[in-house]
Amino acid sequence: MSLTNEELLEMQRRMVRIRRFDERASKMVKRGQIPGTVHTSIGQEAQVVGACMALGDDDYMSGNHRSHGHPIGKGSPLGPLMAELVGKSGGVCGGKGGSLHLADFAVGSLGESGIVGSSIPIATGAALSSKVLGNGKVSLAFFGDGAANQGCLYEAMNLAGVWQLPVVFLCENNQYALSTPAHTVTSGVIADRAAGFGMPGVRVEDGQDAMAVYDAVSTAVERARAGDGPTLVEVVTYRYNEHSEGLRLGTDYRNADERTQWLERDPIVLFRRHLVETGVATDEEMDALEAEVLDEVEQAFQFSQDSPFPDPEVAFRDLYTEPIGVTS
Amino acid sequence: MSAQRTTRITLAKGLNMGLRRAMEDDPKVLVMGEDVGKLGGVFRITDGLQKDFGEDRVIDSPLAESGIVGTAVGMALRGYRPVVEIQFDGFVYPAYDQIVCQVAKMCYRSKGRTPMPMVIRIPFGGGIGAVEHHSESPEAQFAHTPGLKVVACSNPVDGYWMIQQAIASDDPVVFLEPKRQYHADKADLDETTTPEPLFASRVVRRGTDATVVAYGPTVKTAMRAAEAAATEGQSLEVVDLRTLSPLDLDPVYDSVRRTGRLVVCHEAHVNLGMGAEVAARVAEECFYSLEAPVLRVGGFDTPYPASRIEEDFLPDLDRVLDAVDRSLAY
Numbered sequence: 001m002s003l004t005n006e007e008l009l010e011m012q013r014r015m016v017r018i019r020r021f022d023e024r025a026s027k028m029v030k031r032g033q034i035p036g037t038v039h040t041s042i043g044q045e046a047q048v049v050g051a052c053m054a055l056g057d058d059d060y061m062s063g064n065h066r067s068h069g070h071p072i073g074k075g076s077p078l079g080p081l082m083a084e085l086v087g088k089s090g091g092v093c094g095g096k097g098g099s100l101h102l103a104d105f106a107v108g109s110l111g112e113s114g115i116v117g118s119s120i121p122i123a124t125g126a127a128l129s130s131k132v133l134g135n136g137k138v139s140l141a142f143f144g145d146g147a148a149n150q151g152c153l154y155e156a157m158n159l160a161g162v163w164q165l166p167v168v169f170l171c172e173n174n175q176y177a178l179s180t181p182a183h184t185v186t187s188g189v190i191a192d193r194a195a196g197f198g199m200p201g202v203r204v205e206d207g208q209d210a211m212a213v214y215d216a217v218s219t220a221v222e223r224a225r226a227g228d229g230p231t232l233v234e235v236v237t238y239r240y241n242e243h244s245e246g247l248r249l250g251t252d253y254r255n256a257d258e259r260t261q262w263l264e265r266d267p268i269v270l271f272r273r274h275l276v277e278t279g280v281a282t283d284e285e286m287d288a289l290e291a292e293v294l295d296e297v298e299q300a301f302q303f304s305q306d307s308p309f310p311d312p313e314v315a316f317r318d319l320y321t322e323p324i325g326v327t328s
Numbered sequence: 329m330s331a332q333r334t335t336r337i338t339l340a341k342g343l344n345m346g347l348r349r350a351m352e353d354d355p356k357v358l359v360m361g362e363d364v365g366k367l368g369g370v371f372r373i374t375d376g377l378q379k380d381f382g383e384d385r386v387i388d389s390p391l392a393e394s395g396i397v398g399t400a401v402g403m404a405l406r407g408y409r410p411v412v413e414i415q416f417d418g419f420v421y422p423a424y425d426q427i428v429c430q431v432a433k434m435c436y437r438s439k440g441r442t443p444m445p446m447v448i449r450i451p452f453g454g455g456i457g458a459v460e461h462h463s464e465s466p467e468a469q470f471a472h473t474p475g476l477k478v479v480a481c482s483n484p485v486d487g488y489w490m491i492q493q494a495i496a497s498d499d500p501v502v503f504l505e506p507k508r509q510y511h512a513d514k515a516d517l518d519e520t521t522t523p524e525p526l527f528a529s530r531v532v533r534r535g536t537d538a539t540v541v542a543y544g545p546t547v548k549t550a551m552r553a554a555e556a557a558a559t560e561g562q563s564l565e566v567v568d569l570r571t572l573s574p575l576d577l578d579p580v581y582d583s584v585r586r587t588g589r590l591v592v593c594h595e596a597h598v599n600l601g602m603g604a605e606v607a608a609r610v611a612e613e614c615f616y617s618l619e620a621p622v623l624r625v626g627g628f629d630t631p632y633p634a635s636r637i638e639e640d641f642l643p644d645l646d647r648v649l650d651a652v653d654r655s656l657a658y
Contacts, residue, residue, distance in 0.1 A: 094439030101437050110405055111442065115429045121395045122430065125402020132384050139402075152425075155395030162390065318440035319475055321498040 003053070003214070005280045009289065011053050011210055012275060015045035015268050016293045018069045021078055022241075024297050025068065025085055025099075029245040034085050037247065038099040041069030043240035044174060046267030047204075048073040050213025051140060051170050051235070054221050060108045060126045060139040062119035066172075066239075067102040067112035070142055074107040078296055079303035090307030094314065110139070116177075117143055117150030120169065124156040127167035127230075138224045140168040140217075146177030148190045154197075157232065161197040166224035168217060171234040173207070178243045179253040194232035207237035208267040211274070238262040335517050340510040342487035342517060343373050347411065350495040351381050354409060357495055360387045360400055361413030361449075370415055371451055371510050393423035397448065401430050404446045409495055416507075417452040418461030424469075431500045432475030444500040447491070452480075453545040453595045454642055455508035460632040465544075465596035470502045471573040471605075478573040479526060480504040482547035484515040486570065489523035497526065504572075506545035513548075529576040531583065535565035538589035538652050541580055541606055543569035546593045546643060553648040564652065572602055580606065581613045588619035589655040593643050598626040620658035623651045 003011070022040035029038055041048055044066075052073030055061065063070040071081060076092070084091030085099050092104045100114040110126050113119045123141035130137040147153060148171050160167045171190050175182050194201025200223070204216045213235055220231035240263065242249070275281045281289075337345065351357045359374055359381075365388035368375030378386035389396045393414060400410035414420045420427070427448065434442050454463030471478045477499050481487045487505070494501040524530065532547065533554050542550040547568045554564035565583050569575070584590050590610055592603035603624035610622055625643045633641050 093437060093441070096439045097437045103438060105438065105441055110402060111430070111434055111438065113430065115425060118398070118425060118429055121398020121426065122402040122405065124395070125399035125404075126406050127402070128399055129403050129406035129408060133406075152394045152398060155390070155392035156398065158390055158392065159395050159399060314439075318438075319436050320477070321435065321440070321443045 007053065008275060008280050011049055011214070012268070012271050012286070013289055013293060014049045014052070014073055014075070015210065015271065016290055017078065017296065018042075018045045018048060018072045019268055020293050020297045021072060021081070021300070022068055024301060025082070026241065026245045028085070034099070035087060036099065037244040038068070038085060039066040039244045040239070040241045041066055043262065043267070044069060044172060044207070044237045046210035046271065047172055047207040047213050047235045047237040050210040051142070051217045054214050054217035055108070055138060055140055058108060059137055059221075060110050060123060061142065062110040062123040062139075063112040063142045064116060064119060064144060064147065065100045065112070065114040066144070067100055070112065071102050071104040071107055071109060074104070074109070076104040076107050078300035080104070082300040082304040083307045086304045087309065088304055088307035089310040089314075090303065095310045096314070096318070117147035117152050120147070120153050121156045124160050124165060124167055127160065127165035128163065130166050131163065136225055138166045138168065138221050140170055142170050142172055144177065145171065145173040145175060145182040145186065145190065146180070148173075149186060157194070157197045157199070157230070160230040161199050164227065164229035166227070167230045168220045168224060169230060169232045170217065171232070173234055173236050174239045175236070176239070176243070176254065179249055179251065181253070189234075191232060191234035199230050199232060201232045202234070204233065204235045207235040208265045208270060210267060210271050333519055335519070336514050337484045337488070337517050338511050338514055339481070339484045339487045339505070340371060340373055342484040343491050343505065344375055346488040346491035347374060347377060348380075350492045351377065351385065356407060357409045357411065358385050358387065358403060359411045359413065360389050360396055362389060362391050362396070362415050364388060364413050369413060371507060373449070373505075373510070374413065393419055394426055397423040397426040397431065400446050401426065401434065401444065404444050405442055409445045411447045411449060411495060414448060414450045416462045417450050417464040417466055420450055420466060427470070427476070427502070428473050432473050435499070436475055443498045445498045447494045447501050447503050449503045449505060451507035451510070452504045453506050453508060454632060454638050455545065457635040457638070459634055463632045463638065465594065465627065467504055467572055468596055468601050471602060476500055476502055476573060477527070477571075478502045478504070479571050480506070480544035481570070482506060482509070482544055482568050484513070485517050488517055490526055490570070493523065493526035504544055508545055509548065527571040527574055527576060529567055529569050529571065529579045531565060531579050532568045533564065533566040535563040535587070537563045537587060538591065538655055539565045539567060539580065539583040539587045540591045540593060540648065540652070541567045541569060542593045543572065543602070545595060549643060549645060549648060550593055553645050553652070556645060557649060557652060562652065562656070575605065575609070577606065577609055577613070580610060584610055584614045585617045588617055590618070590622045591625060591648065591651045591655060592622065593625045593648055595627050595642055597629045598624050599629045601626055620655040623655055625651045
């Protein structure tokens, strides 16, 4: 379970990628360069990357509307992701998925979905395929504290428990479903609900600590791969930005003190300090890494601008593999 | 080519044989659903399949339709061809989100990278003395969803071929089975013949005075109406739509251009049902051939009623003939 220095640096690199990618995306929304809105993972980088690094390259994952962090955490190149946000033909879904569906199937994505909770049974199905095939692949379903109250989560947990499927249910508890505080709508502790399905439930209290997330998810992944069934992992974290960029709710549902406290435990700052203090890298090397990522994001932006918009005809394609006449 | 081999089968048997053959032909075909394994399904459509193909390929699932269909999506993404059984029509609604938001859209939103080769089998329609949830006709809700294909079989031979064709399709197919026909009539199946394409309508009775379009359980009603009308000197042409999305209306247009009159018959509620779409398209294509307005015969716009009055709710011989008379008298 211990990571090599190279892997530790890759973990930091992916976290910085998510931060800079989403900061750029936020600016692009404000400048009208991205139609509609985006949901950023800023503040949740340790929770996303800690989980993704615990998976193998061939393992599967499914996500949700906050869909940028997951593929980046799993190692996707940034250009096609950025182009997808802009709706360009070079996008990871050819411009037809948009911000809510940054699904890079090349890194094991099973699709991202704007319907909260909806992708959890799909990850469970991929785990069923792994079990039938005996190929040892693990499936991880990302979902938020809001989705934790959707019925399909419990349908999927029951299926996974009774069939002992290699799946990890990963609750990204950023404590707010849009404006609704989780504690006002959630009975009990989410992780404790695992007990009802006869599976381990683990709560990572400090989701800003990438290694704590990595360790918890690694244990779950190893358990799944060994054929010992599913695990529910709840990671407590915090999103810095509004639910979505540009959203003006006109009400302060999060108090300033709370926000300040979380900002003081920034996952990227914490992990950088850890890497420097343990001698994995020097401050200069970390500066260089951050500069490289900024350059990557700039190149991704350039890629998104250079990529052509899809032909309007594309709207009538790919509805079916065997086309039927689509009426306008 | 093997020698002709004729078997006399019910619709239930045809579907069972078709499923069996699809599973023999392709090891990636799986059957999932409530009580489909050991029991063989409440209507026995999957009878014997688990015994012969094992628990990994005929999977008894929990009572959780959203979980079943969602899991099937995950299996389809990994190269399987799941065939999901929804136990009764009304039980499909808990899975509606998965069908409409995932099954129907996965291929499109991924720009064709992730086809959804799955079949969702739904026993539909009434006439078995059950109540709402067990007697409904939700086809228009799925035909209204781009990304799904929707078909309805009406007879044993179609059941055998159409289920295999639906499973072989790389696109998701909602497969509607008229449950009251499962064990009603027998027909001769010759497994050595070549079936018609899946997404094609068929003229099942030739006639000259008026056209009656039906699908699923009402095909039998329409045929009986045509026989009764013939005794009074009226010649009705009957078209079995078979495919509801995509619609294949060329045979209907051809027919209406000859007869000038059209009655559409289904069990589903008339308001915004399949009949409305057929009527609109026929009006667009055959306006100058029509001698009378297109009429619709269907379920009333109420929830499916208690079983003691379902015979009043379902379109029957008399209501079809009444519509034909009104059309002819126009």
